[in-house]
């Protein structure tokens with residue numbers, strides 16, 4: 001497919017210096033609520049001051065105008081499911097690398113998950129350790145989920161008051177010992193603590209059903225692993241979440257839904273008034289079990305990537321708004337942990353790192369299915385901003401809101417290909433995608449943090465401490 005490469009001269013003004021503050025962004029395609037039109041975004045002190053019809057005025061002296069021609073300017077993406085494993089496991093992923101990947105992917109806000117770092121964010125003092133580690137290291141704005149584990153209910157309200165928007169818990173082993181999973185009684189205690197707050201509780205919703213004995217099968221075959229994580233594990237877990245959500249009226253959110261079989265439970269609970277939302281991820285929407293090669297442990301994640309029929313049902317649920325948002329579940333580890341040589345799916349680390357490719361991964365598949373850029377903004381910006389209580393300042397281009405935006409070419413096709421040696425030294429394409437929609441530049445609160453593979457010279461992202469807002473209507477879905 002031929003694609004128009006926007007030469008610099010077409011952008012109107014000389015390229016801006018990455019890292020500089022921008023006063024005006026001018027484009028023929030600005031995404032404003034439900035229109036895309038020529039406009040100028042006036043920025044001051046990190047906020048959008050106004051959005052006006054596009055003029056052809058030359059910049060007044062010293063004004064920094066970024067004229068991006070026909071490139072699309074849309075709200076910066078808010079990714080509420082990112083595992084940054086610093087402090088303690090920075091070799092898996094640290095704040096600098098994670099937030100650079102985010103900036104390269106048009107993501108202007110991430111919300112860090114409370115596990116894989118040491119210590120995990122499960123107490124107020126651990127949260128402070130996390131904040132100290134992140135300070136001065138983030139290229140995009142960063143908020144933080146707290147964690148619910150057995151017997152830490154006394155820490156929840158203190159962490160809320162310190163600025164976490166909610167908590168994550170696991171209903172099955174999390175993969176790291178210091179973040180144990182919760183049982184039904186733990187959840188009752190946590191829900192009681194959160195009952196009168198505006199916190200949201202996120203669930204890794206799988207419960208153990210002791211199915212499949214991998215010891216008897218070939219661990220390098222993907223189905224050996226897939227058979228140990230059947231749909232029923234998500235279905236039973238989500239049934240439990242739905243009951244608790246209705247019982248306590250605490251906002252609940254199902255992270256990384258993989259099994260479409262759980263959708264009727266979610267639909268029924270929401271019809272009964274449960275403040276329940278659900279996300280799926282880029283990998284469940286773009287990868288299927290039929291295409292995972294023997295030993296391809298880089299595709300291992302929990303819940304697992306399932307078959308093509310299941311994937312079609314996830315897309316249908318996105319279309320009819322049974323699924324509220326799409327995130328990365330960026331869960332990196334060191335290459336060694338993926339056991340690429342012997343390709344053992346059972347023992348390898350579960351997690352897929354896709355932060356920098358989320359936008360083109362989703363858009364490549366979504367545009368073919370008739371989704372619009374407005375759908376993308378709803379699913380990856382607005383609804384995620386609402387989940388983490390940033391909806392009054394992020395997720396849309398509005399006067400008074402943060403000047404967070406991504407500038408991209410939805411029609412630009414580019415290839416991502418990486419080959420790694422693995423599984424009996426066979427060289428297998430790791431990622432071999434032709435993706436639609438390359439990011440040109442990313443702006444965080446009016447500052448150009450990324451432009452054409454270059455990053456601002458220093459991190460300027462803010463650590464976002466989110467205050468408990470007034471009791472907002474517990475509405476879901478979010479449209």
Ligand SMILES: NC(=O)NC(NC(N)=O)C(=O)[O-]
Pocket residue numbers: 083115116174175176204256300301302303329331350351352
């Ligand atoms: N400890 C993890 O990072 N776990 C993650 N791993 C995945 N998704 O495979 C997750 O979100 O459950």
Ligand SMILES: [Zn+2]
Pocket residue numbers: 204255256302303
């Ligand atoms: Zn999970």
Ligand SMILES: [Zn+2]
Pocket residue numbers: 081083113329330331
């Ligand atoms: Zn995760």
